[in-house]
Amino acid sequence: AQSVSQHNHHVILSEAASLELGCNYSYGGTVNLFWYVQYPGQHLQLLLKYFSGDPLVKGIKGFEAEFIKSKFSFNLRKPSVQWSDTAEYFCAVKRAGTALIFGKGTTLSVSS
Amino acid sequence: GAGVSQSPSNKVTEKGKDVELRCDPISGHTALYWYRQSLGQGLEFLIYFQGNSAPDKSGLPSDRFSAERTGGSVSTLTIQRTQQEDSAVYLCASSPLADSSYEQYFGPGTRLTVT
Numbered sequence: 001a002q003s004v005s006q007h008n009h010h011v012i013l014s015e016a017a018s019l020e021l022g023c024n025y026s027y028g029g030t031v032n033l034f035w036y037v038q039y040p041g042q043h044l045q046l047l048l049k050y051f052s053g054d055p056l057v058k059g060i061k062g063f064e065a066e067f068i069k070s071k072f073s074f075n076l077r078k079p080s081v082q083w084s085d086t087a088e089y090f091c092a093v094k095r096a097g098t099a100l101i102f103g104k105g106t107t108l109s110v111s112s
Numbered sequence: 113g114a115g116v117s118q119s120p121s122n123k124v125t126e127k128g129k130d131v132e133l134r135c136d137p138i139s140g141h142t143a144l145y146w147y148r149q150s151l152g153q154g155l156e157f158l159i160y161f162q163g164n165s166a167p168d169k170s171g172l173p174s175d176r177f178s179a180e181r182t183g184g185s186v187s188t189l190t191i192q193r194t195q196q197e198d199s200a201v202y203l204c205a206s207s208p209l210a211d212s213s214y215e216q217y218f219g220p221g222t223r224l225t226v227t
Contacts, residue, residue, distance in 0.1 A: 032213060043115075044203070044218040051213055090155060099145055099168060100205075100216060104154035 004093050006103035013081050013110050021076040021106050023091030033074040034092040034100065035065055044090070050074065061085070083112040114138065116219035118204050124225045125194055133189045133222045137206030144187050145207075145216060146179060150200035158202075161187060162210045194226045 007022035025031065035047040048059025055067040065076045074091060091103040117136045125131050137144045146158040157171040161181040172178070176195075181187040191198055201223050205216040 034215075043220050046215050049215065096211065097167070099157040099160045099171070101157065102147075102155035104152070
């Protein structure tokens with residue numbers, strides 16, 4: 001079965017630290033890849049997505065992710081986190097004709 | 113424009129009762145998805161609709177769960193004879209089509225507590 005693994009359950013950083021959240025998926029065919037974020041008390045919203053082309057994709061709020069096909073990975077990065085980045089982050093994978101398959105999420109806590 | 117709306121926002125019910133959760137997708141979105149978010153489990157896919165038909169019901173956890181969509185718009189998720197393990201946040205999302213290139217827009221969810 002297709003699965004999505006997020007390696008870090010809870011990440012704690014100080015402001016200005018760099019962030020990298022890991023995401024691996026198991027499906028070997030063509031997939032579309034997403035990172036969603038859920039800020040405290042808010043809806044899930046899209047951070048960024050990869051469909052094709054440049055494997056380095058840029059999203060909102062200074063986030064970026066790199067698709068490495070050979071490693072089945074789509075890691076999320078941000079060079080310098082802010083307190084307002086405190087949220088839960090979900091990696092998700094989708095194939096044509098199926099629903100999004102989400103990872104279990106990573107909680108990011110940023111201290112000021 | 114208006115986003116995805118869900119009602120009620122919170123529902124507390126006694127074990128064994130039936131509950132209905134409602135989702136109003138973004139106008140014009142033909143694809144509608146239901147997910148369940150519970151502690152430690154992340155987001156689990158339940159069912160999705162393209163129009164009024166449900167091509168994929170594979171995520172429904174048991175036959176106590178059912179969903180329907182009428183008029184290509186509003187959807188209702190029904191849980192019969194609720195159990196404590198059904199307690200979770202139920203999320204609805206919609207997208208213009210079920211094609212994977214479209215972003216899904218999520219609603220605020222319904223928090224279900226079964227006592």
